[in-house]
Amino acid sequence: MMVKEAALAQLRTALRGSVLTSGDVGYDxxxxxxxxxIDCRPALVARCATAADIRACVGFAQAHGLVVSVRSGGHNVSGKAVVDGGLMIDLSLMKGCRIDPVHRTARAEPGLTLAEFDHNCQVFGLATTMGAVSPTGIAGLTLGGGFGWLCSKYGLTCDNLLSVDIVTADGRLRTASPLEHPDLFWAVCGGGGNVGIVTSFEYRLHEVGPVLGGSVVFPFAKAKDVLAFYDDFAPSCPxxxxxxxxxxxxxxxxxxxGIGVAWCGALDLGERVLRPLQTFETPLADTIAPMRYVDRQRASDAFFPPGRRHYWKAGWQRRLAPAGIDVIVEFAARRPSPYTRLSLQQMHGAAARVPPSATAFVHRHDQWEVQMLSQWLEPADDEVNIGWARECYAALEPHLERAVYVNMLGGDETSRIREAYGANYERLAAIKTIYDPTNFFRSNQNVATTPRLN
Ligand SMILES: Cc1cc2nc3c(=O)[nH]c(=O)nc-3n(C[C@H](O)[C@H](O)[C@H](O)COP(=O)(O)OP(=O)(O)OC[C@H]3O[C@@H](n4cnc5c(N)ncnc54)[C@H](O)[C@@H]3O)c2cc1C
Structure with missing residues (x-):
């Protein structure tokens, strides 16, 4: 290891949390x-307990020329949270969360999972948009944008961000909000961790629950009709x-x-809005019912248990044309693994109405995110499962926008990072150049610093 024992001892003394190296209990x-x-072996894992720990790690990595990676919930499929030979800044133990029920805000640390965050908020009958699988981390999700069951009503997760505390590459802890360092705040809202390490998030909350949630499930043989119905039905809904x-x-x-739903308004109106979905075809199952918001949030967890191998690809599609539906159904029919799913997650309503330049997250349209979620168990099956996702994407590409959600980008998709930011890319790169001129934070979906300012 490049780091001398004496320096390592100093880092250990500086942190409230712990530092692990290969061979230590807990390192693996x-x-x-x-x-x-993902099987990377960092030189050091710093299990941070406080914002001061994070500052110490940034200073240490700068002094010793170590590449850093940032791990919060650890759910990003690209695996950028962990880096070979570098310093992994592990925030997964930082789970503080304080709700202000009067002002309807939450102050949350980056180690929280969605389930933990939702639980804290629902004690007061409150929530904000988070993703649809509850062990995912709030941090990576928020920094990439964040969409899920509340986004049509309340916008993306990053649209509900009020401020962050963030350690920038110079080791300073700053507060960024629309009033303080507004450029930095703009970049945090969708910029995917390019501009610093967020030590706490402040969110706007809303009164939520119970919701009408569940799924209507149809035979696979009806897939083309169901997707055509879906494309007509969903964009016109409240x-x-x-x-x-x-x-x-x-x-x-x-x-x-199947079509999964969450209705977060008056339940009797929701029942009326959802009736066409429940009656246009004879379903195999219909589980739509009033439920606690946290139960809706957990309902898909079983499809994504820990320990599986994943290779994902995704892209945005404005409407589901019949030719595109044919490709989706053809590839769904020949999935090599029964755990693999093709999903079409909706972007609609409030999330779609935010101007594209208002945050770093640029893809503001009524549209579908088509997700090829390849998952399997055995390393011997890597080739066939990765091959399926790549072939499926290649066949669908003519039907997709040249656009991708940064949180769905794979580790091998560097060439698509510009597609993740579109017209916002240059502005994000310019802000990164101000706060991180040497590209210190580069184990991420990396936005290059602007060369002429280096
Ligand atoms: C099963 C599953 C379901 C998903 N469902 C949804 C969904 O419904 N909606 C949705 O929007 N997304 C969804 N995602 C994608 C998810 O938003 C991303 O994978 C996200 O990056 C996960 O965040 P994390 O904190 O768990 O990840 P991590 O792997 O810990 O972090 C991902 C990256 O974010 C950056 N980062 C993390 N924490 C910080 C921090 N504190 N400061 C600075 N940078 C940081 C780093 O670059 C890091 O490499 C899903 C992913 C999975 C695996």
Missing amino acids: AARQIFNAM DELSVNAALWTTADGVPAV
């Missing part, structure tokens, strides 16, 4: 993330409804197509 568990494909379609294999081994 700490470097393990959601995607079992903002209170968010939907997500999937083609997958049920726990009983039956291929199926």
